[in-house]
Amino acid sequence: MKRFSACVLLLIIGVLLGLGTYKPEKLNSHSVPSNLTDPFLKIDVYYTPTEQVLSMDLETYIKGVVASEMPVSADVEALKAQAVAARTVAVRKMRALGGTSSRPDADVTSDYRTDQAYNPESVIKERWGAIAFWLNWPKIEQAVNETKGLILTHNGVPCDVVYHSTCGGETEAAADVWGREVPYLKSVPCGFCTGSPHYKGSSVEVPLSSLAGAFANLGLTVPVTFTGQDVVRASQISPTGRVKQVVMGGQAVRGLEFRTALGLKSTLMSWKVSGDSLVFQVRGYGHGAGMCQYGACGMAKEGKLYTEILAHYYPGTKVVYIFEE
Numbered sequence: 001m002k003r004f005s006a007c008v009l010l011l012i013i014g015v016l017l018g019l020g021t022y023k024p025e026k027l028n029s030h031s032v033p034s035n036l037t038d039p040f041l042k043i044d045v046y047y048t049p050t051e052q053v054l055s056m057d058l059e060t061y062i063k064g065v066v067a068s069e070m071p072v073s074a075d076v077e078a079l080k081a082q083a084v085a086a087r088t089v090a091v092r093k094m095r096a097l098g099g100t101s102s103r104p105d106a107d108v109t110s111d112y113r114t115d116q117a118y119n120p121e122s123v124i125k126e127r128w129g130a131i132a133f134w135l136n137w138p139k140i141e142q143a144v145n146e147t148k149g150l151i152l153t154h155n156g157v158p159c160d161v162v163y164h165s166t167c168g169g170e171t172e173a174a175a176d177v178w179g180r181e182v183p184y185l186k187s188v189p190c191g192f193c194t195g196s197p198h199y200k201g202s203s204v205e206v207p208l209s210s211l212a213g214a215f216a217n218l219g220l221t222v223p224v225t226f227t228g229q230d231v232v233r234a235s236q237i238s239p240t241g242r243v244k245q246v247v248m249g250g251q252a253v254r255g256l257e258f259r260t261a262l263g264l265k266s267t268l269m270s271w272k273v274s275g276d277s278l279v280f281q282v283r284g285y286g287h288g289a290g291m292c293q294y295g296a297c298g299m300a301k302e303g304k305l306y307t308e309i310l311a312h313y314y315p316g317t318k319v320v321y322i323f324e325e
Contacts, residue, residue: 001003041096066086068124086272121137169293172240204282206280
């Protein structure tokens with residue numbers, strides 16, 4: 001009887017501590033053959049906040065990327081899709097695998113503007129707080145562990161994967177963002193990102209007097225004072241409604257550069273002159289190409305598997321193991 005009571009007490013303590021309450025889902029697609037993954041595959045990461053090069057296991061890096069790039073509230077299938085996408089980005093950069101690194105001293109950086117966001121586990125724990133970390137980190141581990149070694153390929157070659165926060169209803173083709181055709185980066189419909197805080201858009205006011213300074217870094221000479229509706233006009237619009245090119249004072253600039261110079265969240269925008277300002281209506285967040293992260297979250301909520309999510313946003317691709325022949 002004493003032994004039984006002790007066992008019950010231990011069980012109760014375990015439940016209170018969260019032990020045994022977290023049960024990873026069974027693999028719903030790929031099981032991981034040990035001969036197709038390498039536990040000693042290392043990646044060198046230039047961690048921007050401390051200006052240090054950190055060497056770590058690839059899967060450890062992917063956990064830090066998924067936790068930094070995706071809302072942890074996302075369903076695990078969305079996190080799995082992010083893990084495969086992030087791993088594919090890394091593989092194309094890793095010098096050990098013949099990739100093209102972002103820096104001479106590191107394969108990738110932690111700057112999302114260059115590669116993809118990354119933070120060490122200790123930093124994530126500090127940002128989330130101890131309780132939130134204890135509750136949510138197992139989801140990150142599950143997503144990465146259950147996709148270990150998996151990447152996205154097209155015709156046997158690792159894909160040039162890109163992704164963004166919120167497309168606003170339809171993703172953008174790579175040709176309309178960077179001017180180059182990529183067979184698996186076509187525009188696809190996305191009715192899944194309505195839950196994003198960036199879906200409905202927002203209004204941004206930019207003083208006309210600040211445009212000259214904003215565009216000086218782009219090599220453009222813009223008059224300090226503007227008048228009239230047509231001083232800044234969209235000269236090219238993509239089929240999804242995004243601004244591909246803007247003309248200012250007779251000078252043309254790509255929509256992506258225009259957005260960056262003004263600090264706007266998306267090229268899915270319109271504007272009008274109001275007094276001494278340009279007032280922008282901006283929807284979505286990011287360049288719009290590849291996987292819509294909030295869209296992936298929406299698809300996962302509807303019961304889609306990570307393989308289905310990836311197939312939707314990267315049509316014609318395959319999910320395979322890094323060392324699969």
